[in-house]
Amino acid sequence: MRFLLMLYAEEQAGATIPPEDMAKAMDGMFAYQQALTKAGAFVSTSALGATTDARTLRMQGGDIHLVDGAFVNQGGTLNVQEGPYAETREQFGGLFVIDVADMDEAVKWAARCPAAQWGPIEIRPIVNTMSANEPAWCADGGFAPDAGQQPEP
Amino acid sequence: MTDASPDRAAERVARESYGRLLAYLAARTRDVAGGEDALAEAFATALETWPREGVPDNPEAWLLTVARRRQTDAIRRSTTRRHGEAHLSLIQDELDDLAMSHDAIPDRRLALMFACAHPQIDPAMRAPLILQTILGLTAADIGAAFLVPPATMGQRLVRAKTRIGELGIGFEIPDILALPERLDGVLEAIYAAYAKGWSDLADEGSALATEAIWLGRLVVALAPDAPEPKGMLALMYYSHARRAARRDSAGAYVPLEAQDTALWDQDAIAMAEALLRDASTAGPTGRCQIEAAIQSAHVARRLSGQDNWPVIVQLYDILLAMTGSPVVQLNRAAALAQAKDPVVALASMENLATDKRMAEYQPYWALRGHLLAQIGDTAGAHDALTLAMGLSMDPAIRDWLGAQRSRLVSLN
Numbered sequence: 001m002r003f004l005l006m007l008y009a010e011e012q013a014g015a016t017i018p019p020e021d022m023a024k025a026m027d028g029m030f031a032y033q034q035a036l037t038k039a040g041a042f043v044s045t046s047a048l049g050a051t052t053d054a055r056t057l058r059m060q061g062g063d064i065h066l067v068d069g070a071f072v073n074q075g076g077t078l079n080v081q082e083g084p085y086a087e088t089r090e091q092f093g094g095l096f097v098i099d100v101a102d103m104d105e106a107v108k109w110a111a112r113c114p115a116a117q118w119g120p121i122e123i124r125p126i127v128n129t130m131s132a133n134e135p136a137w138c139a140d141g142g143f144a145p146d147a148g149q150q151p152e153p
Numbered sequence: 154m155t156d157a158s159p160d161r162a163a164e165r166v167a168r169e170s171y172g173r174l175l176a177y178l179a180a181r182t183r184d185v186a187g188g189e190d191a192l193a194e195a196f197a198t199a200l201e202t203w204p205r206e207g208v209p210d211n212p213e214a215w216l217l218t219v220a221r222r223r224q225t226d227a228i229r230r231s232t233t234r235r236h237g238e239a240h241l242s243l244i245q246d247e248l249d250d251l252a253m254s255h256d257a258i259p260d261r262r263l264a265l266m267f268a269c270a271h272p273q274i275d276p277a278m279r280a281p282l283i284l285q286t287i288l289g290l291t292a293a294d295i296g297a298a299f300l301v302p303p304a305t306m307g308q309r310l311v312r313a314k315t316r317i318g319e320l321g322i323g324f325e326i327p328d329i330l331a332l333p334e335r336l337d338g339v340l341e342a343i344y345a346a347y348a349k350g351w352s353d354l355a356d357e358g359s360a361l362a363t364e365a366i367w368l369g370r371l372v373v374a375l376a377p378d379a380p381e382p383k384g385m386l387a388l389m390y391y392s393h394a395r396r397a398a399r400r401d402s403a404g405a406y407v408p409l410e411a412q413d414t415a416l417w418d419q420d421a422i423a424m425a426e427a428l429l430r431d432a433s434t435a436g437p438t439g440r441c442q443i444e445a446a447i448q449s450a451h452v453a454r455r456l457s458g459q460d461n462w463p464v465i466v467q468l469y470d471i472l473l474a475m476t477g478s479p480v481v482q483l484n485r486a487a488a489l490a491q492a493k494d495p496v497v498a499l500a501s502m503e504n505l506a507t508d509k510r511m512a513e514y515q516p517y518w519a520l521r522g523h524l525l526a527q528i529g530d531t532a533g534a535h536d537a538l539t540l541a542m543g544l545s546m547d548p549a550i551r552d553w554l555g556a557q558r559s560r561l562v563s564l565n
Contacts, residue, residue, distance in 0.1 A: 028548075038512070116546075
């Protein structure tokens with residue numbers, strides 16, 4: 001099964017870490033990735049840019065209707081805001097996608113992640129993944145349409 | 154009536170008698186969860202009644218009487234055949250109880266532990282079950298130690314208790330000499346709890362290790378003729394004695410060979426030595442006793458400065474022949490590197506490279522990295538140490554491995 005590990009950290013505190021300490025932390029993250037790879041559990045990882053560079057798109061007002069098999073908002077206005085969706089103490093800063101037997105294994109791997117020392121890690125089962133670089137991946141019973149089923153643009 | 158405060162009295166009884174009362178209640182019906190419910194109600198009644206009417210002279214007997222009444226009521230309300238049989242046996246129990254003094258509540262905790270560590274119970278649930286039934290720890294506390302959310306741990310505990318009832322696992326103590334593996338199950342579960350506490354450096358970890366030692370003492374007290382429980386308790390005391398020396402003042406990891414022996418707890422070591430002596434005069438030499446003997450040898454070497462690595466290798470030879478465990482083989486290789494040299498040590502662990510159990514076992518990669526560095530295989534050492542870092546949950550050990558790896562790079 002695939003799981004998403006969402007790594008949260010205090011962005012402000014992270015910005016003040018001296019470069020040599022940061023290098024050490026990144027070394028730990030790289031070692032963690034090597035261990036995941038060796039165990040055949042590594043799928044992908046990403047580090048995210050600062051939330052100050054984030055934009056959140058949000059429909060305000062209106063009602064959601066099902067029209068011809070598609071959900072559309074009627075009467076609302078699409079707004080763009082600066083920053084992330086939620087104001088929280090810790091910010092979503094990076095992610096790992098891992099492939100392991102079950103949630104207990106996923107928690108064990110999350111506990112090995114150096115980021116667990118400085119912020120919470122949310123662990124979510126992945127239902128399916130479509131990627132430009134690999135075939136569609138689907139958990140049991142999940143929905144992963146193949147390219148042929150996708151509607152023409 | 155005593156003059157102690159009612160809350161404190163209930164707390165004291167809870168700590169000292171929870172497992173004893175539960176074992177007695179559950180043994181009557183083979184229903185662990187039902188026994189827990191009855192006991193919880195009895196404690197709730199005590200907290201309500203004692204402040205008003207004073208703490209009874211024999212709080213334990215008082216709680217047992219109330220809990221038994223609750224248990225009997227619950228069974229009367231139920232109409233299934235199994236419960237009908239249990240009801241008949243309860244009536245018999247009550248007649249027996251009339252003849253029995255309340256001061257002599259039979260101690261059936263060992264039988265309860267055997268039920269919890271029964272071969273048909275999931276090995277991963279044995280330690281959590283014992284922690285809950287004997288010590289009354291909550292699912293939240295147990296879950297934290299085993300990295301499982303409280304609600305999930307709660308469900309697993311309920312299922313395991315249901316299974317004890319469904320399988321009709323009896324609350325008797327098997328002949329320990331005829332069935333040593335049954336005792337091993339209990340000892341393994343307690344040691345698993347200790348190991349969780351040992352590897353977790355936070356205060357909660359220390360608390361779990363202390364609880365496991367308490368359980369170890371209980372088994373020694375309840376089975377005084379069996380040598381293995383003494384061996385296990387000795388093993389836990391040897392480890393416990395070194396707790397304070399495992400980290401320096403800055404929180405950095407300190408391996409055994411570099412530990413300041415002045416920080417070792419001499420009382421704990423003395424208790425361990427006495428238990429080990431006692432165990433080895435009492436009977437057959439089991440796994441725990443040999444592991445304790447190895448710890449004893451480490452203590453002797455560090456305190457005397459006298460090299461005794463060949464003896465440690467010999468002890469590991471016996472242990473390996475007995476268990477065939479890859480972890481024992483790994484520890485033997487570490488001792489062999491000291492007694493002989495890293496080449497011999499690496500050759501002795503060659504088969505472990507393809508052992509799936511070692512693939513995610515951090516100590517394997519740490520030792521491999523350490524030995525490869527000694528024979529000058531810098532690239533191999535770098536890879537192994539990197540994996541060991543990535544598999545570590547403990548930042549102090551990660552840093553220590555990282556420092557070893559940096560020294561490797563600077564040699565080039």
